[in-house]
Amino acid sequence: MNNNMNKEITLSVQGLRKTIGKKEIIHGIDFELHRGEVFGFLGPNGAGKTTTIRMLVGLIQPTAGTIEICGYDLKKNFTEAMENLGCIVENPELYPYLSGWENLQLFANMLPKIGIERMNEVVELVGLQQRINDKVQTYSLGMRQRLGIAQALLGRPKVLILDEPTNGLDPSGIREMRQFIRFLAEQEGLSVFVSSHLLSEIQLMCDRVAIISKGQVLQVGEVRELLGQQERLLWKLSPLEKGTAILEKHTEVTVTEEGQVITAYVDGHQTGLWIQQLVEAGVMVQEMNRQVPTLEDLFLHITGGETID
Amino acid sequence: MINLVFNEITKLLGKRRLLVVTLIMAMLMAVFTYAQAKEIERTRERLGTEDWRTTLQQQIIDTQNRLGSTRISDEWRQTLQIRIAQQQYYLDNDINPAEPGAPTFLRGFIENSVQLLLPLMVMVIAADLVSSEKSLGTIKLLLTRPVKRWRILLSKYITLILAVSFIIFIFGLLGYLISGLVFGYKGWMAPVISGFVVQGGELDTASTFIIPQWQYLLMAFGLAWFVSIVVGTLSFLLSVLVRSTAAGMGIMLAALISGTILSNMVSSWEAAKYLFMVNLNITSYLTGQSPPIEGMTLGFSVTILTIWAAVALFLSFFVFTRQDVY
């Protein structure tokens, strides 16, 4: 994966708004997806995640704003835009009275030039070869999820939109899904848009994330970067007062009730110098930890106390 | 487009609704055939003859005796008088209005089914076409394909028309096969008088013509097909508007049943003739029964039904292509 590829924009959303009745529920959303990245979409229930996703896939008409998929405007060139998009909105609801293969056949019929080879390919990709001729009503949720992914990938899309892809899966299923999504982005070069309420999921599989609340994007950025802002060093010093005094010369210091000292994260060289000073002043550094915050912490920080659920 | 239609047919066949409709019709045919056979047997026992002239003469006399009763309403009296005039006309022309055989049974059956039974069967299919996608959630898959929405709806509508044609065919085939077991399979060429015109409560026989029964049946089935398409289109609209299939069916069912009730009591409410459900009993123009409301003709009913269907179709497309799907 080189840098050039990374910059290719596959999905671009600008000034997206939706008004239902007199109430505006989405107040102007902007973000972009690049080729080969997994993009997380994070927000509490009622933040407008679902509405936004449905606008992205053409189920709901935006009141204002544009959505471009691979350069095609979703409204003006619906067909071309949708040819580049694969999606699962909420649960993968398929026709239960048809077999998995028949379901795929239906979707293949609605795409240009998709033959049996490609169908076999996606079935193999999601590992459903054994059960593909059984009726969908006999499938487990995990299998339906896979079939859903198979249909989404059928048209060789450049953008994949997955709404809560790990919802209802067991732990091993979740892990498999995560690996699969990474595989699609890294090996196949797809842009994958993932919404999830499981923060750890986003953290583990996304390159970038948009945080949405009350119909607005609060922050968009690389997951690592966003997390970096929130990285901390935790110290256990003895004697406490003396050590705190030394560190205060260099940075802002917080002392917790348990007697833990928290400072901002700095690079290794800087940290080394601090430790040297502490040791020289006769302060014992009993423990020092680098703490990577969770997205939950991040979210709490950005929204100022609003929780995800 | 053809692929989209194939898709819809796949779903239709996969759902087995056609099979259910076929089974229902087969059962009803069997019941009605039995009832009809019993009725014929009873008449034969009572009159002691199989001569249709005797039977018809007797029917005329019986109806005349009912006319003598003071308790019947004016409309009913008119209906009976027209019936007598018609039967007398058959008798005078020495044509058996009920040549025994499956085709004759079919003729009577389609005349009686066109107002309620066939529309109901069609409704079972049509009311489900769009709303089932909504209730299953598959609409989200359907509308996120690189296919414009109007094309998807059109493919569904074409499928509806195909299904209606198929149902009408199955109706005819089942009716023929099942009733033929009892009444025999002959009678396609039997002459039938059509072209009666009811005007001012009087039967006008000036423009009548004789056609072979198969041609009459083709005409009656053509009309039944038309009525079914109209009812199907209206159900289709409901299916677009309503999320649940059951609600759509309920609304349509209420309309259809109110139609059969209204037809019997609206003669004084002139404007009711613009309601679609009053115009459904369209084969009655072929047999020359008095219309529910004075002044209704075949042309009138066909026009009214066409307008209803056209508006419903337009609304279906208008709503479906703009609808937000949640």
Add this chain to the structure above:
Amino acid sequence: MVKVRQVQAFALFAAVLSIFWFIGLLLTMQGYIGSTMPVMTPIAIDEHSKEEKSAIQKDTLAVLALGDSLTRGTGDSTGKGYVGHLIDDLRQGSDQNVSIHNLAINGQRSDQLAQQIQQADVQRTIQGADLIVLTIGGNDLFRRGETLLNFDMNAIDGYREAYIQNLNFILSEIRKHNNEATIFYLGLYNPFINLGDSETTSKVIREWNYESAEALALYDHTVFVPTFDLFQLNVNQYLYSDQFHPNSEGYRIMADRLTSLLTNAR
């Protein structure tokens, strides 16, 4: 599992059907609105049905009932009337097939019957009849009760004269088409025998019956069947709630009389 072939076959078949039904619709519209249909010229009358009919009648006793409400059976809760009871008796009495043709109409007067009898199909039925039962005159005389309310001997005489004329016409018409069948004419009874002035009413009815019997006697194979005596005693036991028509019992005794006559006749 739905096969692709199946789907395609269905689509093709249904498309052909659609066209077929559409042609049917066009045909109808053309016939009715364009009115290009040839105006009726009676054609294709099945000759075999006539043959069939005569074949049936060889081994069938064809009974024809003509007249008014009495023959129709008004007042009989079983709906049979004396004709129904008679047919039951006949069917029980022999293995022979009995067919019944009841052309009686409620409230029919002799002049109306005279008209009815001129209809082609009625005449055809008369031709095929082996036995004719007939009640007529009651409505000529009683006029739905008017006669009793404004009792006028002169008017009654007028009614009777007209009636006898009609009766003559009816009988001669029947004989014109069928001089084999026995005609059983059932006379009038007096439903008002328990009311005041029964002497007068009974007298009128006796005269009426006498004249009828005289008229009947002019034709061969005619039987005047009196009913006056049947209802003379215990009239209430045999009358329907309208105090005019017989009830089930009344019709029963009328039928009994006919049946005994018929068994003698055969």
